[in-house]
Amino acid sequence: MLSLTNINKKYGSHEVLNFSDWTVGNGIYWLKGGNGTGKSTLFRMISGQIPFKGEVQLNGIQLRKESVKFRSKISFAEAEPQYPLFITGKELIDFYTDTRRAERKQAEELAAYFEMAPFLDHNIGSYSSGMLKKLSLICAFVGNADLYILDEPLITIDVRSADKLYELIKAKASQGKSFLLSSHQEVSNDQLHLDQVFQIVNKQIIRL
Ligand SMILES: Nc1ncnc2c1ncn2[C@@H]1O[C@H](COP(=O)(O)OP(=O)(O)OP(=O)(O)O)[C@@H](O)[C@H]1O
Secondary structure, X not given: OEEEEEEEEEEOOEEEEEEEEEEEOOOEEEEEOOOOOOHHHHHHHHOOOOOOEEEEEEOOEEOOOOHHHHHHOEEEEOOOOOOOOOOEHHHXXXXXXXXXXXXXXXXXXXXXXXXXXXXXXOEHHHOOHXXXXXXXXXXXXXXXXXXXXXXXXXXXXXXXXXHHHHHHHHHHHHOOOEEEEEOOOOOOOOOOOOOEEEEEEOOEEEEO
């Protein structure tokens, strides 16, 4: 279970989020909201990347009190991932694999699944935007998180890769893993059974 309490997030004097409580159980959740409403901000807060006021708790572990343990339970893929352009895809994946104490075999299987294996020895600077996105998804799935936060996972990837992503999400969800997704594209229930859809409106998260 993920719960956020007494949340306030400002950039300088610009207040982006302000709400008292948001709780979700295990499941697949989609967060909607127009440009600039605060989706990426919310995801960065939950994954412990930016400062904010309030409490975030995942399965009884508090972000502030046990930040290392908390972060080990969460995997976050940025909407527009930025990596050093001079390292190879393999070097980046190895970094994630080692940091999360995951097995190389898992990373290799993910790279093969997303059809990225032939490009892993190339510098990231040579990747297309779709390849870069798939690399970030591989990195997100390496390890064994409880909550996967995927910010705009569908942008730039082709239909085949999107279908593969849906299958992977379904497989992980069936193992009890949770997902927070954002997408400006519609996600139909045929592609992915969403447990709930939320929207950020006026600095608050509302249930649709
Ligand atoms: N680092 C930052 N410094 C200052 N303001 C920021 C920063 N990041 C985001 N903002 C502002 O916070 C608000 C929310 O931005 P955020 O990126 O969270 O929105 P979003 O819902 O993810 O938007 P989009 O759908 O366009 O990706 C916007 O007004 C944005 O300008």
